[in-house]
Amino acid sequence: MFKIKYGFFLMATILFMSCKEKKVNAELVNSEGVDIVENPKVTFIHDEANKKVEVNLNGKLFTNYIYNGQTPKPILYPIVTKSGKTVTRGFPYESRPGERVDHPHHAGLWFNYGDVNGLDFWNNSYAIPDAEKEKYGSIIHDDFLGIDENKGTITVKAIWQSPIMVDLLEETTQFAFSEVDNTRIIDRITTLKALKDVAFNDNKEGMLGIRVARELELPTDKPAEFTDAEGNVTVVKVLNNEGVHGNYFSSTGLTGNDVWGTRNEWVKLESDINGEPVSVTIIDNKDNVGFPTYWHARDYGLFAANPLGQAVFSEGKETLNFKLKEGESTTFKYRVLIHNGSILKKEEIAQSFTEFNLP
Numbered sequence: 001m002f003k004i005k006y007g008f009f010l011m012a013t014i015l016f017m018s019c020k021e022k023k024v025n026a027e028l029v030n031s032e033g034v035d036i037v038e039n040p041k042v043t044f045i046h047d048e049a050n051k052k053v054e055v056n057l058n059g060k061l062f063t064n065y066i067y068n069g070q071t072p073k074p075i076l077y078p079i080v081t082k083s084g085k086t087v088t089r090g091f092p093y094e095s096r097p098g099e100r101v102d103h104p105h106h107a108g109l110w111f112n113y114g115d116v117n118g119l120d121f122w123n124n125s126y127a128i129p130d131a132e133k134e135k136y137g138s139i140i141h142d143d144f145l146g147i148d149e150n151k152g153t154i155t156v157k158a159i160w161q162s163p164i165m166v167d168l169l170e171e172t173t174q175f176a177f178s179e180v181d182n183t184r185i186i187d188r189i190t191t192l193k194a195l196k197d198v199a200f201n202d203n204k205e206g207m208l209g210i211r212v213a214r215e216l217e218l219p220t221d222k223p224a225e226f227t228d229a230e231g232n233v234t235v236v237k238v239l240n241n242e243g244v245h246g247n248y249f250s251s252t253g254l255t256g257n258d259v260w261g262t263r264n265e266w267v268k269l270e271s272d273i274n275g276e277p278v279s280v281t282i283i284d285n286k287d288n289v290g291f292p293t294y295w296h297a298r299d300y301g302l303f304a305a306n307p308l309g310q311a312v313f314s315e316g317k318e319t320l321n322f323k324l325k326e327g328e329s330t331t332f333k334y335r336v337l338i339h340n341g342s343i344l345k346k347e348e349i350a351q352s353f354t355e356f357n358l359p
Contacts, residue, residue: 040179042152046144053147053154057179060084063186065154065175066108067141072124074141074158076175077108079210079280081340082182085273087280089211089301092126099214102236106211106302109336111190112139112160113308114205116169117198119162122205123232134163139171152177160192167195169324184338187356191331194324201321202311204296208334209304212280214239216246216271218256218299236300246271248297249346251353257299261313263292266353268337268344269303278340283353285333289322305334 045054051068054061060082067074070093078088090096092104105125114122116137124136139158146155153176160169169192176187188208219241225233249255250264259267270279282305284293290307294314297303310318324330335356337344 040152042149042177044147044149044154046147051141055154055177057082057177057184062177062184063109065156067156070126071105071107071110072136072138073110073112073121074139074156075108075110076186079109079186079338081278081338082179082184083276083340085276085278085340087210087213087216087273087278087338089213096214098240100217100236100239100300102234102300103211103302106209109186109208109210111173111188111208111332113200113207114203115201116160117162117196118201119168120205121160122203122209137162137168145172168198169193170195182339182341183344185352186336186338188334188336189331190333191329192324193329194326196326198324199321200308200323202309202319204306204309204312206296206304206306206308207332208282209296209302210280210282210336212246212269212301212303213273214301215243215273216269216278216280217244217301218246218248219244220299224300244271246299246301248303250295251292251346251350259295259297261294261296263294265292266349267295267297267303267305268349269297270343276340277343279337279344281337281339281344281349281352283335283337283349283356285335286357288332288334289330290320307332 040057043056053065055063061080063076063079066077078086080086088108089099091099091101092107104127105123112121114120119137120135121137124138128136137160139160142157142159145157153174155174158171159167161167171190171192173190178185221238223238224236247256247270248259249268250259251266252264254262266281266283268279268281284291288307293305293307294309296306308320308322310320
């Protein structure tokens with residue numbers, strides 16, 4: 001009797017320990033020793049005084065939704081990998097030694113466009129002289145429609161406004177924050193409703209953009225000049241390339257500067273920070289206007305998806321000049337993967353693209 005009970009108890013104990021061990025291995029670490037949490041705890045800290053919402057995954061900072069007006073559009077800044085590496089440039093918020101200080105309108109991760117009824121929403125910043133402000137629009141945070149920690153979402157309303165305070169577009173955006181293994185994920189779903197007839201004239205400056213840290217730039221030994229739609233010239237200087245190992249990889253197999261001005265379902269910008277592999281991947285959605293999007297991806301650290309600048313990127317072979325009549329709306333969907341600790345494989349990105357594009 002004792003032997004049977006003891007044998008049953010021993011077998012049950014072994015099974016329990018085995019199951020428990022498998023559960024620990026499945027939920028806490030992978031083969032590379034990296035924490036795995038399929039459904040991380042998302043917490044938000046709303047700092048109303050400083051006009052930002054801090055986004056934390058399992059108690060670690062991922063990003064902030066900032067709407068304080070220091071940049072004339074809401075942004076996500078900084079953006080941090082699971083291992084604590086910052087992939088966004090510090091300037092113009094918190095300049096870091098050795099980084100570029102060009103294009104002050106390139107701040108964090110943002111969404112806007114270079115020509116809306118003739119107004120430039122993309123290039124607006126503190127650097128624009130007051131006498132020139134009449135050419136630029138601003139995106140004004142208007143309200144929080146929901147902050148849901150259970151779903152990991154922040155839903156906001158913003159107004160695209162002319163310099164004389166004419167409301168052109170009502171923007172409703174939902175940010176969904178999540179994490180799978182060592183990939184942090186931002187899903188941005190933005191609906192633009194026209195409050196007046198609106199024309200998005202073909203323009204290279206758009207639309208979902210991120211300005212990355214120096215380490216993710218592509219090495220270059222040549223200075224360059226870039227001219228915006230208003231004719232303003234910005235010089236990008238040559239800097240020390242030590243620790244700069246970035247490279248673009250596209251869904252069609254293009255790499256480096258060859259990605260600029262091409263259509264792709266997704267593009268990955270990959271490098272390393274202090275020896276750790278890191279990457280930023282932007283994924284398009286089949287429901288978006290202009291799918292698959294053109295890519296405004298520069299070696300100096302601007303990484304953007306622009307579905308509306310078709311005449312520029314196709315050298316006149318295509319023209320879109322997308323329009324919305326008053327009351328009409330359109331929705332843009334993008335997924336951003338912030339990965340660290342290993343090379344994010346093409347097959348993994350393709351799987352994420354498929355999942356993001358499910359009906």
